[in-house]
Amino acid sequence: xxxxxxxxxxxxxxxxxxxxxxxxxxxxxxxxxxxxxxxxxxxxxxxxxxxxxxxxxxxxxxxxxxxxxxxxxxxxxxxxxxxxxxxxxxxxxxxxxxxxxxxxxxxxxxxxxxxxxxxxxxxxxxxxxxxxxxxxxxxxxxxxxxxxxxxxxxxxxxxxxxxxxxxxxxxxxxxxxxxxxxxxxxxxxxxxxxxxxxxxxxxxxxxxxxxxxxxxxxxxxxxxxxxxxxxxxxxxxxxxxxxxxxxxxxxxxxxxxxxxxxxxxxxxxxxxxxxxxxxxxxxxxxxxxxxxxxxxxxxxxxxxxxxxxxxxxxxxxxxxxxxxxxxxxxxxxxxxxxxxxxxxxxxxxxxxxxxxxxxxxxxxxxxxxxxxxxxxxxxxxxxxxxxxxxxxxxxxxxxxxxxxxxxxxxxxxxxxxxxxxxxxxxxxxxxxxxxxxxxxxxxxxxxxxxxxxxxxxxxxxxxxxxxxxxxxxxxxxxxxxxxxxxxxxxxxxxxxxxxxxxxxxxxxxxxxxxxxxxxxxxxxxxxxxxxxxxxxxxxxx
Numbered sequence: 001x002x003x004x005x006x007x008x009x010x011x012x013x014x015x016x017x018x019x020x021x022x023x024x025x026x027x028x029x030x031x032x033x034x035x036x037x038x039x040x041x042x043x044x045x046x047x048x049x050x051x052x053x054x055x056x057x058x059x060x061x062x063x064x065x066x067x068x069x070x071x072x073x074x075x076x077x078x079x080x081x082x083x084x085x086x087x088x089x090x091x092x093x094x095x096x097x098x099x100x101x102x103x104x105x106x107x108x109x110x111x112x113x114x115x116x117x118x119x120x121x122x123x124x125x126x127x128x129x130x131x132x133x134x135x136x137x138x139x140x141x142x143x144x145x146x147x148x149x150x151x152x153x154x155x156x157x158x159x160x161x162x163x164x165x166x167x168x169x170x171x172x173x174x175x176x177x178x179x180x181x182x183x184x185x186x187x188x189x190x191x192x193x194x195x196x197x198x199x200x201x202x203x204x205x206x207x208x209x210x211x212x213x214x215x216x217x218x219x220x221x222x223x224x225x226x227x228x229x230x231x232x233x234x235x236x237x238x239x240x241x242x243x244x245x246x247x248x249x250x251x252x253x254x255x256x257x258x259x260x261x262x263x264x265x266x267x268x269x270x271x272x273x274x275x276x277x278x279x280x281x282x283x284x285x286x287x288x289x290x291x292x293x294x295x296x297x298x299x300x301x302x303x304x305x306x307x308x309x310x311x312x313x314x315x316x317x318x319x320x321x322x323x324x325x326x327x328x329x330x331x332x333x334x335x336x337x338x339x340x341x342x343x344x345x346x347x348x349x350x351x352x353x354x355x356x357x358x359x360x361x362x363x364x365x366x367x368x369x370x371x372x373x374x375x376x377x378x379x380x381x382x383x384x385x386x387x388x389x390x391x392x393x394x395x396x397x398x399x400x401x402x403x404x405x406x407x408x409x410x411x412x413x414x415x416x417x418x419x420x421x422x423x424x425x426x427x428x429x430x431x432x433x434x435x436x437x438x439x440x441x442x443x444x445x446x447x448x449x450x451x452x453x454x455x456x457x458x459x460x461x462x463x464x465x466x467x468x469x470x471x472x473x474x475x476x477x478x479x480x481x482x483x484x485x486x487x488x489x490x491x492x493x494x495x496x497x498x499x500x501x502x503x504x505x506x507x508x509x510x511x512x513x514x515x516x517x518x519x520x521x522x523x524x525x526x527x528x529x530x531x532x533x534x535x536x537x538x539x540x541x
Contacts, residue, residue: 160216162272163240163264167214170274174204174212187265187273189233196277196291203290206297208304210247211255217241223280224263232275237265239280244288251304251339253379256372258286286356286372289343293350302326307344309388317342317386317403320396324403327435328411332497336411342403343385351387366390369406371415382410397436405432412500419503420512422461426480427500430488433481440538444482446474451539459528479535483527486534491520 166185173182179201186197204212219240229237242262247255263276277291289295289306298305298314303321307314321340329338345351352359355368362368366387371380384406391399408428409415417424433443441448450456450472460483461476470476488496502515516524 155221156219159219159221159236159238159240159264162266163219163242163262164216166264166272166274167216167242167262171212171214174201174209177205185274187232187267187275189267190265190273190275193274193276197274199294200277200291203295204246206295207246207290207306208249208251208299210249210252211245212247213243213245213255215243215245217243217259228279232263232265234265234267235270237263237275239263246288248304248341248381251337251341252381253337254373254381256288256381256383258288258372260287260291261285283358284356287353289345289350289354292353293346302338303340303342305342305344307346308350309344309346313344317344317399320400321403321407323400324407324435327404328407328431331431331434331493332408332411338411340403340407340410341381341383343383344391345386345388348387348389351385354383354385362387364390366394367402367406369409369415380415382413382415384410401432401436401438404435405429408432412504417504418506418511419500420460421463421466422476422480422483423500423503423512424480425466425477426482426484427496429477429481430484430496444478444535444538447478447482447535448539450475451536451541456532456536456541460524460531482535482538483531486531487520490530495519 169185170182173179173185179198182201183194183197186194188194217240219238221238223239224232224237240262242260243257244260245255245257260277261280262274263279264272265275266272278287281287289308293308296307296309296311296314298307298311298318300318300322302325303318305314305318305321307317321342325338325340329336343351343354345354348362349359351368352361355362355370368385368387370383370385372383373380384403391402394402405428408431409424412424412427414424414428419427429443447457457475457479461472461479464470465472465476484496487499491499499515499519502519503511506512506514508514513524516522516527520527522530
């Protein structure tokens with residue numbers, strides 16, 4: 001289709017809603033997409049679609065002192081890290097494509113293309129733990145909160161000033177590219193952390209940083225165990241929560257933000273140092289990839305690959321991602337930044353650390369798309385995070401399908417879109433399978449099997465059909481894909497894109513129904529009937 005036939009109108013900023021029928025968002029925190037995908041998205045946060053921009057000059061590294069602090073710096077929120085339900089917001093959603101065990105077997109045997117189609121339609125995993133309530137009835141502190149006396153508050157301020165000075169020293173050193181000054185902020189007696197700090201400094205130097213900031217948020221003087229306090233020594237030691245933010249030049253509209261637990265210690269001469277960046281992580285608290293080990297970076301025309309695995313892998317994935325970006329643009333249009341950031345951990349545990357997930361959560365998931373921000377925000381930086389073992393087993397064509405699917409989510413701002421899951425996942429599959437052809441019998445195997453057994457879906461898959469516990473998860477993905485393909489075959493690919501954009505941009509609880517009527521000239525009820533006939537015909541029934 002010609003470029004000028006596509007709808008290239010930028011997506012306006014819209015508040016994501018729950019179910020298009022006006023029902024409130026479900027508690028389900030994840031969604032699925034073909035070929036192993038996952039994307040966190042806030043249900044009630046305004047988003048800007050269609051365009052990305054740089055709001056900081058290349059090479060500029062801002063310190064905490066140069067950036068105004070947020071209006072509220074809630075210690076409880078800081079301790080929560082990346083929670084599923086930030087205070088005052090709806091639940092976060094994630095879109096996930098797990099690999100069923102039989103599929104892993106097939107992929108290992110080399111049938112990558114055929115199996116990826118099946119893999120694309122597997123389950124959902126929960127991405128985080130609900131935060132504890134911040135206050136009990138009548139505003140009284142709940143467990144985990146403590147009231148402070150004036151003296152305790154004064155001591156807290158003193159610690160914050162000392163800790164902030166250490167953080168400022170580290171940021172200044174990164175700005176000046178002065179490793180000696182950076183390491184001077186590290187506790188000379190923290191031998192194991194000294195090695196990690198050297199790696200972190202080197203890693204930051206490899207990234208195209210527009211901004212890098214460390215900001216002292218809160219502390220808990222009682223958080224360190226007595227044995228740990230004795231081990232640290234010095235006159236005083238404590239654990240603080242520190243907001244770390246960084247922005248990648250040419251890729252991020254706004255800085256990525258995470259909250260790290262940082263241990264401080266004051267030595268006998270009165271000097272305060274940082275003694276750890278990895279103490280007492282709480283459930284859902286994510287870790288920056290550059291703090292997990294030595295990284296290699298590959299930058300290409302459309303991608304930035306940050307790898308904990310190898311430079312060779314980084315270069316290879318940059319090439320595949322460039323092709324994925326081009327494939328997505330051919331369908332979606334070119335009115336997006338056409339950039340993607342890929343994280344390649346060397347092991348699954350690192351992937352789960354980056355996502356803030358419990359260990360073992362992503363055993364059967366090849367890749368996840370996430371917004372790298374602790375709380376919802378317009379223009380949040382988006383990352384595609386790969387599961388190294390499964391990604392390698394997919395083979396070259398399988399990886400291209402997965403990355404095209406995930407890149408579709410980046411382009412369509414799926415991490416913060418109100419479109420129903422069947423449309424989000426189905427559209428991403430449609431783009432991926434347009435780029436790499438897969439036989440229907442492989443891509444819709446489970447759906448065809450159910451239809452041939454007399455189990456024709458009664459309607460388009462509901463959000464709960466994409467739950468990890470759903471017994472019909474593969475069919476849900478396959479159903480969404482074929483629904484999108486039906487629209488493209490009957491109305492043209494440009495109409496499918498326009499349909500997606502219209503649903504995304506609508507501020508009405510009837511946005512989906514309105515789009516069926518105004519864009520496709522039909523009703524959802526009639527479309528479902530047409531779709532049922534379509535999938536029955538494809539299944540040979």
